[in-house]
Amino acid sequence: MRLLLVEDDAELTRRLSAALAHQGFAVDHADNGVDAEFMGDMEPYDVIILDLGLPQRPGLEVLKNWRQRENRVPVIILTARDAWHERVDGFKAGADDYLCKPFHVEELVARVQALIRRSHNKTGESLQSSDLTLDEERQQVKLPDGKTFDLTGTEFRLLRCFMLHPGQILSKTRLTEHVYDQDFDRDSNLIEVYVRRLRDKLGKERIATRRGQGYIFIEKSG
Numbered sequence: 001m002r003l004l005l006v007e008d009d010a011e012l013t014r015r016l017s018a019a020l021a022h023q024g025f026a027v028d029h030a031d032n033g034v035d036a037e038f039m040g041d042m043e044p045y046d047v048i049i050l051d052l053g054l055p056q057r058p059g060l061e062v063l064k065n066w067r068q069r070e071n072r073v074p075v076i077i078l079t080a081r082d083a084w085h086e087r088v089d090g091f092k093a094g095a096d097d098y099l100c101k102p103f104h105v106e107e108l109v110a111r112v113q114a115l116i117r118r119s120h121n122k123t124g125e126s127l128q129s130s131d132l133t134l135d136e137e138r139q140q141v142k143l144p145d146g147k148t149f150d151l152t153g154t155e156f157r158l159l160r161c162f163m164l165h166p167g168q169i170l171s172k173t174r175l176t177e178h179v180y181d182q183d184f185d186r187d188s189n190l191i192e193v194y195v196r197r198l199r200d201k202l203g204k205e206r207i208a209t210r211r212g213q214g215y216i217f218i219e220k221s222g
């Protein structure tokens with residue numbers, strides 16, 4: 001899952017980026033409204049965390065511009081404490097959720113995870129797809145026979161991407177974008193290595209190869 005964090009407070013950015021990366025998100029960052037608007041239109045983010053008080057262009061305007069261009073990326077706005085009118089304006093502009101500063105990082109992470117599940121029409125505390133259950137807290141996957149495997153950070157991010165898009169062809173490029181952030185030296189050949197490791201754990205039949213196109217997560221019923 002790939003996030004864009006738009007925040008001009010360097011210290012807060014550092015803390016949030018570390019916590020989100022720890023939870024297995026690839027995090028890009030913008031510290032002003034102009035860059036944020038551009039990046040939000042160019043890159044396929046799963047969620048954008050948008051501070052409203054930004055240099056160069058206010059967050060509210062950035063959000064309105066995205067929505068005007070039919071960019072429906074899920075957005076959580078960060079608002080000043082007690083500024084109820086900011087939250088109302090934010091929702092009117094197309095925000096999906098909000099958080100008042102100051103907040104606990106854990107709450108932001110929980111809201112991001114919930115928003116991603118909602119945007120993919122999934123509910124509940126863990127992600128379920130096919131007959132697998134992904135525990136986002138522990139970064140473990142549970143098989144239907146009750147067997148549980150710990151996943152490395154990259155395996156976890158890759159499997160989450162597959163489980164959120166069952167039955168869809170995902171190209172290596174697209175998977176790479178969701179597994180690594182912008183600073184990482186992206187090597188799409190590594191995806192092959194990680195797909196192989198997931199197959200070893202989950203069974204070969206769950207992830208099919210489409211030659212020249214990418215991979216498909218096969219959804220099993222029951």
Ligand code: CA
Binds near residue numbers: 051
């Ligand atoms: Ca700010």
